[in-house]
Amino acid sequence: MRNTLATKLLFELSQPGRRGARLPVCDVPVRPVDALLPAAAVADEPPPLPELAEPDVVRHFSNLSTLNMSVDTHFYPLGSCTMKYNPKRNERMASLPGMVALHPYQPEETLQGMLQLLYELQQMLGEISGLPGVSLQPAAGAHGELTALMVAAAHFKELGEIRTKVLTPDSAHGTNPASASMAGFQTVTVKSTSAGLVDMADLRAKLDDDVAVFMITNPNTLGIFDDQVAEIADLVHKQGGLIYLDGANMNAIMGITRPGDFGADMMHFNPHKTFSGPHGGGGPGAGPICVSAKLEPYLPTPVVGMCEDRYTLEWDRPKSIGRVRSFFGNVGVLVRAYCYILTHGPDGLRRVSENAVLNANYLLSRVKHILPVPQGERCMHEFVASASRLKKEKSVTAMHLAKRLLDYGYHAPTVYFPLTVPEAMMIEPTETESKETLDAFAETLFRITDEPAELLHDAPHSTTISRPDEVRAARNPVLKWTSA
Amino acid sequence: MPYTFNTDEEQSEMLGAIGAASLDDLFACIPPSLRLDRPLELPVALSEIELAQHMSRLAGINVPAGERSCFLGGGSYDHFVPAVVDAIAGRGEFFTSYTPYQPEVSQGNLQATFEYQTLICQLTGMDVSNASLYDGGSAAVEAVLLCMSVTKRPRKVVTAASVHPEYRKIIETYFSQLDAELVTVGAADGTVSLEALAAAVDDETACVLLQHPNFFGSLEDVEAIAKIAHDRGALLAMSVDPISLGLLKRPGELGADVVVAEGQALGTPMQYGGPYLGIMACREKFVRRLPGRIAGQTVDRRDRRCWVLTLQTREQHIRRDKSTSNICTNQGLFALRAAIYLAALGPQGLRETADLCLQKSHYAIDQITAAERFELAFAAPTFKEFVIRDRSGQVDDVLSTALDAGILAGVPLGRWYPELADCLLIAVTEKRTRREIDALADCFTRATSAASVARMSG
Amino acid sequence: MAPNDVNPEELLYAETHEWVRMVEEDGQKFATIGISAFAVEQLTDLVFMELPAVGTQVEAQTEFGEVESVKAVSPLYSPVSGEIVAVNENVPNDLDLLGHEPYGAGWLIKIKVSDESGLAKLLDYAAYLKQCAEAG
Known part of the structure; x- marks a missing residue:
């Protein structure tokens, strides 16, 4: 059954002179390349890419696709990754020309539909999380973690406090300590009890004035809701620290409890998990973050605002940490999340x-x-x-x-x-x-x-x-x- | 609730098996005081038909640049996406799979990733490529972080004003936490000032980050810049336009040590800025500092060739706070799209695409600058993008005239460069026809006449 | 430099599984450092090792290199302070040396010792074997 010829490498299938694309004849006067560009900058030959006909390409990749398991074809109980069904309607919606053919630097007046969508998504995520300040810019969950930690750092800088440590439970995703390190913090690991919850004695021992943020996943990576979370938040807040919620497991608690209500100051969503974005063999994702009102001024720029029924990108945010990604972020993933939330309602x-x-x-x-x-x-x-x-x-x-x-x-x-x-x-x-x-x-x-x-x-x-x-x-x- | 299965009967049966009295019982672990005691305040659920109507309405309010005459660039371009790219990348087996943790049932993704890595090496002339990063901007950050790590010079990076301003902003944001300095040398003539660069690069400098063709569309003197960097023991990190490599010399031949790129041009729609494709490739000796996933070739137990994720000890799930980066995913779908795109175009197709961009953009320059009011802002040679200065300083007027004619004429530069507030960045891809370019030039001409009328009547 | 017939019983061991052999040449103390057979066995399937350059200064109890298996990274710690005067480049190129001759041809670095106080914390062979038995 397996077509072993078509699944040879592209480079082995290549035949000199074969080609898969024909381009239009140039309809403007053609000048020699060396009249337009300095000879030293121009290559003698194009890059040594494989030479294939279009049917070669289609058969090759179609056969490769059959070597994968996927949500469309198989039960995929990959813990922590929330491999749920990816609704086909969302693909159709995200592919509407009015959604997909938008350039990031178009004038705002030509983007009112998109900006409305993004504005509403900000509101929706703020409501689901109980944290009203929303940035849609981060490109993935880990990127959201990093962004939020930068927000926390900016907050402490403004307060004039020097806090060097981030606490993470030993059961945390590897991205937590890696993000903390990229944000310039030192990671301290807090033990878990045999029941899989945060070891409160160990937390108390490690909690001091140097702690900027406690990063907690709740429900945690063991699939348990840590019912001490409010007490943990109290302890951390009393020391002047912030609580970050890794939102990887939001699929368990939507509409049931909200991070903002159980003590979190900041969190990220993984819309590709919770709101069903296709995982595409390892991406794209997105990592929008939600923060409490006091942290909102530090969010990356721009955010979408509304002024007299007109949606605008807000650039004038003097306390903002700046920017973590080019353009507006992984909008295509966000459009699917918006469709998913609208399809479900509260x-x-x-x-x-x-x-x-x-x-x-x-x-x-x-x-x-x-x-x-x-x-x-x-x-x-x-x-x-x-x-x-x-x-x-x-x-x-x-x-x-x-x-x-x-x-x-x-x-x-x-x-x-x-x-x-x-x-x-x-x-x-x-x-x-x-x-x-x-x-x-x-x-x-x-x-x-x-x-x-x-x-x-x-x-x-x-x-x-x-x-x-x-x-x-x-x-x-x-x-x-x-x-x- | 269109995507769940459980009927009421099944639900009670399942609760019985669990030994739970009710659904609510399953949430007993959440203290009542923490529960939300009201429904979420969200719009009511929409059926598929209602959703389609709502989304069509929103989409209809937008003016899709890609459906008009789009001359916008600055890192996102209206290049043509062949149908094969959508057809193949849309297959559920690619689209709805995830990171190949189980290589035995992920050979399609792994082989495609290995092919992508090879294609990127062929395109850039570098030794190794990762499986991709988020976008061109985060790839630029990762490039400078890599250089800081391998040179053990963690405090300073030199770049230029001709590098994408958003990429520089991202690096500054990252650096604000790291006690590192980003020194930006000027590009008053549209390209890096070599004197200023030579003065800025010192023995503490990890790398020079360069863009070529640069944000203004101009070609830089890469070899001279490479020499300045290498003479001080610094590396050259280079951000490129992958389409330009159909014509231009490959970065590997010009002295680049790390190459990054926004890969959107390779088969990904503009979709208001993302998701895109961060390309990153480097010299062999830096491979263990390269962030992100990497596919490698090996054999199975029956000695058949196959592919796996490899060099995983670089990554966060093993090394945690000491990993090369916190990046966990790649942009698998867009790496796949780039692989399909490059396979479909081949070397000649890529060269012809690049040549069309070159020819048409130069035709556009000639047509636009025929009006005395408009001139090229910089003399340096350009590839597909260029900067036009409006001597009368009324770029908004040109943009609105063009928009009325269904043309997105360019990106005003004042937002990033106050000194270029009278300038527009204009990109011309292979998709633009002579008719569209003439219509664009006509808008410039009409703006000229309107301006002279305004002057006369004023 | 490191004969094949090194007797592991004559070496000192760190809790982190490095072994040390001290020699004195012209009044200067040198430490040769490697990793124990037990550690090599526990790590399984080694794929990569990173060692420092000759001339590097190392501090006692700090990391001087890393050894990687497919899915784990283990830091290598120096029990003494001093300057690295020799590095066995053969090992990163042929990791099997560690499995075959961990105490001989599989030595890793040689340090010109400036502070040997860390040696006091090391275990003798019997105590080390006991530690391994308890861990295993």
Whole structure:
């Protein structure tokens, strides 16, 4: 079935003289290139790109696409990534010429529809988060973290306070400490309890006047809502610090509780997760941030404002940190998020969260007998099971289970994250899966755990390739094709 | 609620299996005092038909530059996107997949990424490329951070006023947290002042960040700038227009150590500024400091060629606060679009595209400057973009005349360069026809007559 | 410089798994540093090592380099302060040396010692093995 000819590398398919695009004949008087540009700047030859006909290109990439698992084709319970259904209507809306053919430097009077959309999205995100100051500029969640930390730094600078530390729980996403470091802060890790919550004693011990921000993910990366969050916020606020909420897990709490109401001063959304943007094989995302009113003046410039029924870009923001991305940000992703929110309305968003939590708890209840969940009987929108018992009893690890699931047509859960759970398997079914799918997945897991360990050790068996040699890839990196 | 499945019966069955009394019971972990006790204040839900009507109305209020005569540039361009790009990149198997954490079921994405990296190396003449970053601006930041790291000169970077002002602003924002200084040398003649540059670059300078063709569309003397940087042990980081590389010498041949680019021109629509594609490539010896994801070739257990994400220890999920960057995703979809675009165009197609931009933009220069009121602001040679000065200082008047004629004539430069408040940045892509260019020039002429009428009657 | 028949029992060990061999030449103390067989085994599948240049000054208990496996990075710490006078470039080029001869041809750096007070914190072979057994 597999078309191995078409999936050779583009460069191996290349034939000298073949071409896939024809351009119009030049309709203005043509002058020699050397009359227009200095000879020293001009290349003798165009770059050595492959030479292909259009059908070559289509068949090549279409065949490549069939080697991927995707949300459109497979259950994709990749914890923390919220691989929910990507509505086709949003694609159509985002592709309207009046949305997609806009240049970032068009005059505002030609952009009133777009600016209205972005203005309304700012309001919507402010309402869902309970934090009224919104910047749509950051290009991804991690970029939002960094931007918010810069906002915090500007705030403390204005107060004349020197605060050098950012606290993160040990269960935090790796982006948290990396962002803190890029924003010039030193990261201090706060321990979690065995129940997966912030260790309050450790927090108290590490909280001092040097702490600028406590970055918390809530629900956290274990899929647990940390009910101490208000107390944590109180403690941090009393020391003059700020609370940052990593909004990666907003899919669990929309319309149920709001970060601004449980003590957060700043947060980011991952609209590509929570509001269903297609993940595109690893991007694009977006990372809009929401902040409390007192931090609003520091947001990046511009933000969208409204003045007498006219929408405008606000440039005059003297306290702003400046800019973190060119133009307005990842607008295409934001347009899809806007469509998603409008499609659901207030009740619909709440029911999205309810169903995401229902599905996750149902799946947890089905699999906990074979894959214990160290942090309890209940979860929010995802849970972290552990394969430690299987590892001990039959030398089957989280990795082996993950690889064997691929053979049965399921994308694997996130494995070995968070770092605080041994043999972690982080499972997030999302609300856009049926009970039948969850049942079938659970039964597949049971079946796999009954299979001989050797079969699992070598899995997957039915995929296009077997397990790749990652050591070889990293030891002797081959990062591009070169002619033999 | 169009995308969920659970019926009322299934819901009770599932709650029973969980041992929960109600949906509300599942949220018992959230203290009542923290719960929202009202519905969110959001617009009511829209059906697909209503959504389509609402969005069409909003879209209809906009004037889509790409559907008019668009002469706007400054880092985002109205280049043609071949149908194959949309057709292939729109396939759900690409569109709705994610980062290839499981290489056995992600060979399509991984191979496409490996091909993208190869194409970027072919285009730029560099040794290695990553799998992409957010956009040209954040790629420029990452380029200077890389240079600061590898040269162990963390305090100073030199750039020029001819580099995209937003890119410089982003770097300044990042630097404000890092105790590092961005020194900007002037470009009064539209290109970097080499004397000022030589004076600014010292033994503490990590790199010179250059744009070529620059923000004004002009070509810089890259080799001279490279020499100034290298003589002081600094690196050359260069931001380029990928389309220009159909004609211009590749950065690798001009002495660049790190190359970044806004890749939007390679098959991505303008979509009001994003999402776009941050291209980043560098010399081999810096590969372990290159941020972002990288695909590498290896073999599987049966010795078949395959691809994986590699050199992952650079990244945040392993190295956390010591990683090369906090970047977690790439722009996979737009890297794919760029790969399809470059594969479809091939070397000749790219050269012809670049040549059309060159020819048509120079034709536009001639037509516009035929009116005495308008002149080229800078003498340096240009590729597809150029700066026109209105001697009468009324660029708004030109822009509104043109807009009335359905033409987006240019980007006024006063926002970033007060001294260029009488100037417009005009870009001409391969899509613009002679008729459109003539109509543009006609707007300039009409603005001229209107101005003289105004002068006479005033 | 580092004979193949080095007896691991004669070396000192840091809790962070570096070994040290002290020698004295013309009244000047030199420390040769490597990583233990136990550490090499635990790290598995090493892919990359970064070592400093000759002439670099290192402080005791600070990082002088890094060793990477596919999915982990481990810093290398110097137990003593001083100037690096030799670097074994063979190891980054052939990481298998660490597996075959961690105490011999797999040595990493040699330091001209300026402060050896850090040596007091090191373990002898028996104590180190005990630590490893407890950890494993």
